[in-house]
Amino acid sequence: xxxGSNTWVGGALVAVAISAAILAPWIALTDxxxxxxxxxxELPPSWQFPFGTDxxxxxxYSRIVYGARISLTVGIVSQICNSLIGVTxxxxxxxWGGWWDDxxxxxxNLMLAIPSxxxxxxxxxxxxxxxxxxxxxxxxxxxxxxxxxxxxxVLSLKSQGYIQAxxxxxxxDLRIMFTQVLPNILGPLIVIATLxxxxxxxxxxxxxxxxxxxxxxxxxxxxMLSEARDQIRAAPWLSVFPGLAIFFxxxxxxxxxxxxxxxxxxxxxxxxx
Amino acid sequence: xxxxxxxxxxxxxxxxxxxALRGGTKILKAVDGVSLxxxxxxxxxxxxxxxxxxxxxxLAIMGLIPPTHGGIALNGRAISGRDRMATAxxxxxxxxxPYASLxxxxxxxxxxxxxxxxxxxxxxxxxxxxxxxMMAKVGLRPDHADRYPHEFSGGQRQRIGIARALILQxxxxxxxxxxxxxxxxxxxxxxxxxxxxxxxxxxxYIMISHDLGVVEHVSDRVAVMYLGRIVEQGGWQEIxxxxxxxxxxxxxxxxxxxxxxxxxxxxxxxxxxxxSALNPPPGCHFNPRCPMKAExxxxxxxxxxxxxxxxxxxxxxxxxxx
Amino acid sequence: xxxxxxxxxxxxxxxxxxxxxYGAVEHVSFExxxxxxxxxxxxxxxxxxxxxLAIMGLLRRPLSxxxxRIVLDGQEIQDSPAxxxxxxxxxxxxxxxxEPMTALNPLSPVGRQIAEMFVLHEGTSWNEAMDRAExxxxxxxxxxxxxxxxxxPHQLSGGMRQRVMIAIALACGPELLIADEPTxxxxxxxxxxxxxxxxxxxxxxxxxILMISHDLGLVANMCRRVAVMYAGRIVExxxxGAIxxxxxxxxxxxxxxxxPRLGERSRRGQQRLREISGVVPxxxxYPSGCRFNPRCPAVTDxxRSTAPEITxxxxxxxxxxxxxx
Numbered sequence: 001x002x003x004g005s006n007t008w009v010g011g012a013l014v015a016v017a018i019s020a021a022i023l024a025p026w027i028a029l030t031d032x033x034x035x036x037x038x039x040x041x042e043l044p045p046s047w048q049f050p051f052g053t054d055x056x057x058x059x060x061y062s063r064i065v066y067g068a069r070i071s072l073t074v075g076i077v078s079q080i081c082n083s084l085i086g087v088t089x090x091x092x093x094x095x096w097g098g099w100w101d102d103x104x105x106x107x108x109n110l111m112l113a114i115p116s117x118x119x120x121x122x123x124x125x126x127x128x129x130x131x132x133x134x135x136x137x138x139x140x141x142x143x144x145x146x147x148x149x150x151x152x153x154v155l156s157l158k159s160q161g162y163i164q165a166x167x168x169x170x171x172x173d174l175r176i177m178f179t180q181v182l183p184n185i186l187g188p189l190i191v192i193a194t195l196x197x198x199x200x201x202x203x204x205x206x207x208x209x210x211x212x213x214x215x216x217x218x219x220x221x222x223x224m225l226s227e228a229r230d231q232i233r234a235a236p237w238l239s240v241f242p243g244l245a246i247f248f249x250x251x252x253x254x255x256x257x258x259x260x261x262x263x264x265x266x267x268x269x270x271x272x273x
Numbered sequence: 274x275x276x277x278x279x280x281x282x283x284x285x286x287x288x289x290x291x292x293a294l295r296g297g298t299k300i301l302k303a304v305d306g307v308s309l310x311x312x313x314x315x316x317x318x319x320x321x322x323x324x325x326x327x328x329x330x331x332l333a334i335m336g337l338i339p340p341t342h343g344g345i346a347l348n349g350r351a352i353s354g355r356d357r358m359a360t361a362x363x364x365x366x367x368x369x370x371p372y373a374s375l376x377x378x379x380x381x382x383x384x385x386x387x388x389x390x391x392x393x394x395x396x397x398x399x400x401x402x403x404x405x406x407m408m409a410k411v412g413l414r415p416d417h418a419d420r421y422p423h424e425f426s427g428g429q430r431q432r433i434g435i436a437r438a439l440i441l442q443x444x445x446x447x448x449x450x451x452x453x454x455x456x457x458x459x460x461x462x463x464x465x466x467x468x469x470x471x472x473x474x475x476x477x478y479i480m481i482s483h484d485l486g487v488v489e490h491v492s493d494r495v496a497v498m499y500l501g502r503i504v505e506q507g508g509w510q511e512i513x514x515x516x517x518x519x520x521x522x523x524x525x526x527x528x529x530x531x532x533x534x535x536x537x538x539x540x541x542x543x544x545x546x547x548x549s550a551l552n553p554p555p556g557c558h559f560n561p562r563c564p565m566k567a568e569x570x571x572x573x574x575x576x577x578x579x580x581x582x583x584x585x586x587x588x589x590x591x592x593x594x595x
Numbered sequence: 596x597x598x599x600x601x602x603x604x605x606x607x608x609x610x611x612x613x614x615x616x617y618g619a620v621e622h623v624s625f626e627x628x629x630x631x632x633x634x635x636x637x638x639x640x641x642x643x644x645x646x647x648l649a650i651m652g653l654l655r656r657p658l659s660x661x662x663x664r665i666v667l668d669g670q671e672i673q674d675s676p677a678x679x680x681x682x683x684x685x686x687x688x689x690x691x692x693x694e695p696m697t698a699l700n701p702l703s704p705v706g707r708q709i710a711e712m713f714v715l716h717e718g719t720s721w722n723e724a725m726d727r728a729e730x731x732x733x734x735x736x737x738x739x740x741x742x743x744x745x746x747x748p749h750q751l752s753g754g755m756r757q758r759v760m761i762a763i764a765l766a767c768g769p770e771l772l773i774a775d776e777p778t779x780x781x782x783x784x785x786x787x788x789x790x791x792x793x794x795x796x797x798x799x800x801x802x803x804i805l806m807i808s809h810d811l812g813l814v815a816n817m818c819r820r821v822a823v824m825y826a827g828r829i830v831e832x833x834x835x836g837a838i839x840x841x842x843x844x845x846x847x848x849x850x851x852x853x854x855p856r857l858g859e860r861s862r863r864g865q866q867r868l869r870e871i872s873g874v875v876p877x878x879x880x881y882p883s884g885c886r887f888n889p890r891c892p893a894v895t896d897x898x899r900s901t902a903p904e905i906t907x908x909x910x911x912x913x914x915x916x917x918x919x920x
Contacts, residue, residue: 161369161374162376164337164366165366165434168335168365169365169388169441170360175391322784456874458850458875459874459875460853460855461871464855468867484855487855489857527783528787528812528857529790530858542787543784545738546785
C-alpha cells in the first residue's frame with residue numbers, strides 16, 4: 001500500500017483544519033462574535049490582528065478559526081447524511097432490482113438533473129437560514145453520486161461466487177448486503193465521501209454568500225465572504241483569508257480523496273502469476 | 274429401496290427474455306422438463322456443454338431460482354423458498370472459480386465460522402473446533418485460518434470453498450465444475466479430496482462438468498443434458514462404454530484420445546454449432562447436428578425411455594446407436 | 596537435413612519486477628520443420644505463451660528478450676527492427692488466441708477484418724479483398740459466408756469467431772501458425788471441429804503449426820512432436836506417442852498419470868487418481884536446482900542444488916532431469 005504524496009499533503013491540510021476547529025477556543029485570539037470594536041474596523045493584518053479586522057472590528061483570524069467549526073460540521077455531517085442515504089438506496093436498488101431499483105434509479109436521475117445547489121436553495125428558502133437547516137438542506141440533496149456508484153458496484157459484485165455462496169448458506173438479504181457486499185465496495189464510496197465534504201463546504205460558502213446560510217454575526221467562511229463583498233478592492237484581507245481557508249480545506253479533502261482511492265483500489269484478489 | 278435424497282419431478286425453469294421493444298418476448302426454456310433422482314451416498318454426474326441448463330438446474334435445486342413448474346423434493350419434503358436455513362443445512366455448492374467465490378475481505382476463519390454462528394452454534398469453542406476440524410479435513414494448516422484469500426493459490430482457495438460448503442454438514446453437495454479453473458497438475462488432488470470427503474462424511478454429490486474424464490472417475494450415475502433436457506442417463510460404465518444417444522457419442526468422440534482408450538468413431542462427431550436455447554430446433558433438439566438424423570427426429574420429441582435396466586436414452590434410434 | 600522452418604535456440608525471457616528481474620523463460624530450444632505440427636504443453640505461468648510472443652516479436656515491458664536466437668527459415672529475427680517484424684507478422688507467421696471476442700475488433704464486420712489482411716500484405720483492392728474474404732470464410736466452413744462477411748463479432752458464436760480468427764490468420768498463407776490455447780474457451784464438441792479444421796487447412800497449405808495448450812491429450816493427438824514446459828523451462832520433448840507411452844520426466848509422468856482420462860477408471864479399476872503433490876511455484880519463488888524438485892517423487896539431493904542439463908533421447912527427443920528414464 002503506497003501512501004502517495006497526495007494522501008500526505010491532503011491529510012495534513014485536513015488535519016490542520018480539523019485541529020483549528022477543535023482547538024478554536026484556545027488558539028483564537030478573541031471571541032469571534034462579541035469582541036467587536038468599531039474603533040478597529042477594517043484594519044489590515046498586523047501583529048495584533050494577524051489577518052486584519054472586519055467591518056465590525058472583529059479579528060478575522062479568530063473568526064476563521066471558529067468558522068472552521070461551522071464549515072467542517074456542515075461538510076462532514078451533511079456528507080455523512082448523504083452517504084447514508086445514497087449508499088442504502090444504491091445498495092438495496094442494485095441488490096434487489098425490480099420495481100425498487102426502477103424507483104430509486106428514476107429518482108436518482110431526477111436528482112442529478114437538478115443542480116443540487118438550486119435544490120438546497122429551495123429547501124433553505126422553506127426552512128429559513130441557520131446551521132441546522134443548512135445541514136439538512138445539503139444533507140438530503142447530494143446523495144445521487146454515492147447512490148449511483150454503490151448501485152453500479154453492487155451490480156458488478158452480485159454475480160461473484162461468494163455472494164451466491166452466502167445466499168446458499170442461508171444468509172438473509174440484508175445481512176449479505178451489509179456484511180458481504182458493503183465492505184467490498186467501500187473504496188470508491190469513501191473517496192466520494194471525502195470529495196463530497198469539499199463540495200458541501202463550497203456549497204455552504206455559496207449559500208451563506210447568498211445570505212441564506214449562516215447569518216451574521218456568527219462566523220462561517222461563506223458569510224465572511226458575503227460580508228466582504230463590497231470591500232474586495234479596498235480591504236482585500238476581508239475576503240482573501242476566508243477564501244484561502246475554503247480553498248485549502250477543500251483542496252486537502254480532494255487530495256485526500258484521491259490518495260484514498262489509490263490506497264483502497266488495488267485491493268482485490270490478485271491472481272497468481 | 275430407500276427414499277432418494279433428491280427427487281426432481283418434471284422440473285422446468287423458463288425465463289422470459291426481451292420485451293415489447295426488442296421484437297417481442299421470448300421464452301428461454303433453460304430447464305425443460307427434467308426428472309432425476311439422487312440417492313444417499315451417490316454421486317450423480319451431470320454432463321453438458323454451454324446452454325444445456327446444468328447451472329440453472331443447480332441454482333433451482335439450491336432454491337435460488339424458483340421453478341416454473343415441476344417439483345423438487347429433498348428427503349421426501351418439497352423445497353420451498355421460505356425455509357432457506359433448512360435448505361442450507363441440507364444442500365450446498367462448490368463453485369467453479371476459486372478466485373471469485375471467496376469474500377476477499379474475510380479471513381478463512383471468518384468465512385467458515387460465520388455460517389456456523391448464523392445457524393445457531395453459539396459456543397465459541399465449538400465453533401473454533403469445527404472450523405479447525407474442517408480445515409484439517411480439506412488439507413489446510415491451522416495457521417492458514419487467519420489469512421486472506423489472496424494469500425492462497427487457486428487449489429488452496431478451492432479447498433477453502435469446499436470447506437465452506439461442508440461446514441454445515443450438508444447431505445448433498447453440488448459441485449459446479451470444481452476443477453476446470455485449476456492448474457492441471459493439481460486437479461487430481463482436488464478430485465481425490467472430493468472422493469475422500471464423500472466417503473468420510475457420507476455425502477451425495479451432483480458433479481457438474483463438461484470434462485468427461487472427471488465425470489467418469491467421480492460418478493456412480495451419469496445424466497447427459499442438452500438444451501434443457503436430459504438426453505441420456507444411466508450408470509457410469511454404461512454411459513461411457515455403451516452410449517445410446519448420438520449426443521453422448523459425439524461428446525465422447527470429441528475428446529482427443531491419443532491412446533485409443535475409448536472405442537469411438539469419427540462418424541460419431543457432432544456437426545455445426547450448439548443451437549441457442551432461445552430458439553431450439555423442433556422435435557429432438559439435437560437433430561441439426563446429429564449424424565443419424567431422420568424425418569421423425571424433427572417432428573417428434575423422443576421420450577427418455579429405457580434401453581436396459583437403469584439406462585435410458587431419449588433417441589428414436591436408441592436401440593440402434595452404437 | 597533441411598533447415599527447419601523455425602529454430603528457437605537457448606531463448607531467455609526476462610520479467611522486470613519491482614526490485615529484481617526474474618527469468619520467466621530460460622534455456623528454451625526447439626525446432627519446427629516445414630509443415631510440421633509441434634506442440635508446447637504446460638500450465639499457466641510456465642512461459643509457453645510468452646515464448647510465442649517472443650517469436651512474434653511482441654514482447655513488451657515488463658517482459659524483454661534476455662538472450663538466445665530465433666531463426667526463421669535460416670534468418671535470425673530476434674533483433675529485427677519493428678518495421679520488419681510487422682511485415683513478418685500475418686504474412687509469414689500468424690497467431691490465433693484463446694479468446695476470439697477480445698482478439699477481433701468488435702466494431703468492424705468480420706469480412707472486413709479478413710479483407711484487411713489482403714489489402715495490407717498483398718496490396719489487393721478492397722473489392723477483390725472482400726471476395727477473397729468470402730472465399731476464406733467458406734474454407735473455414737462458416738455456413739452462408741456471403742451473409743456472414745457483414746456480421747460483427749458479437750453476432751457470431753464462439754466457435755464461429757474462432758473460425759474467423761483462423762481465416763484471418765491463414766489468409767496470406769503464412770509459413771507458421773501459432774495457436775495459443777485456441778479451443779480452451781470453446782465447448783467440447785466445437786473444440787473437436789476447430790482442431791480438425793486447423794489440422795486440415797494447415798496440412799493442405801503446408802503451414803507449420805505451433806500448438807500451445809495445457810491439454811496434453813489434445814496436443815498429443817494433433818502434433819507430431821510435443822515439448823513440455825514447467826516453470827519457464829522445457830523439461831521434456833518427444834514424439835507425441837512417446838510422451839504418453841513412455842514419459843521420461845517425472846512431471847510429464849505425473850501429469851499423464853494424474854489426468855482423469857476417459858476409460859481409465861475401468862482400466863485401472865479404481866476411482867482415485869494419482870496426484871502430483873504441491874503447487875506450481877510462482878515466478879518470484881522458483882526453487883533452486885531443478886524447479887520441479889519440491890513436488891518430485893524421485894527427488895534426491897542433487898536435484899535441490901543443481902539445475903539439470905539436457906539429455907538427448909532417441910528420435911530427436913530430450914529430457915531435463917538428473918534421473919531421467
